[in-house]
Amino acid sequence: MNLSHALKLSAYCLAILLASCQAAPPTPPSSLSLSSPSPTPSPSPVLASPVKSEAVKTFEKRLRGELIKKSGITVQTVSCPAQVDVTTKAPFSCQATVEGKTFTIAVNPKSNAKTDKNELRWNTQGVLVLPKLEQTIRQGIQQQFRLDVKTNCGGTVRIVQPGETFQCKVTDSRGQTRPVTVQVDDAQGNVTWRL
Incomplete structure (x- = not known):
């Protein structure tokens, strides 16, 4: 068996596999091409997510x-x-x-x-509700310093890790703004803050 005949036979076998066993064999190609056939996409299996009760x-x-x-x-x-x-x-x-x-x-x-x-x-776990934190800071400053302030910690929630620090801002009635440093003590959202 020569190389040309073996390649034609391989192409014929491949054609049979791809065509799902057609009744008549395909006619052999008139010229030998060394390029491989284009891959045919196969559908990926779709994994169904469990249905919630x-x-x-x-x-x-x-x-x-x-x-x-x-x-x-x-x-x-x-x-x-x-x-x-x-x-x-x-x-x-x-x-x-x-x-x-x-x-x-x-x-x-x-x-x-x-x-x-x-x-x-x-x-x-790992989240601070910032309006509640702002209220806690505002009340703490009111109790300690007898000052009415506005607080801003930037948003509604903050995803945090224990040990993380970040800043909030407090503004007094004269418009002066100062930073408040907040440290996250644990994953339950306990914090320590200082003016």
Whole structure:
């Protein structure tokens, strides 16, 4: 078998594989081409994300409502894992989004033996609600220095790490602005600030 015949036979076998076993063999090419055939795209498998149960969707709405009520901020979304059992007593985490920033909510369900109802216990991790921080700074300055000030920490939420420092601004009634240094003490959002 010569090289030309072997290449024609290989092309014929390849054509059979690509054509899913056609009844008649294709006619051999009149000239030998050394270029490889163009690859044909194959569809990528689409992985279906798990479908959330109505219980999970209802829980997400409840948690979002609680977060809005306690923080006073607008929460775009709360997303919990699709496979989580929201009736369990085991802790789990969800994600919340505010102003395009995503942070973790640690959920620790606990059954109340007196009422036999599950209580919703949760806390945020790695996020500061800036209007609450501004209020804390304003009240602290009022108590320590007897000054009324306006505070600005720049936005509604800030994603933080323990040990991180950043600046807020306070402005007194004469329009003088001073920086306030805020240090994040832990992942629960405890901070220390100084003027």
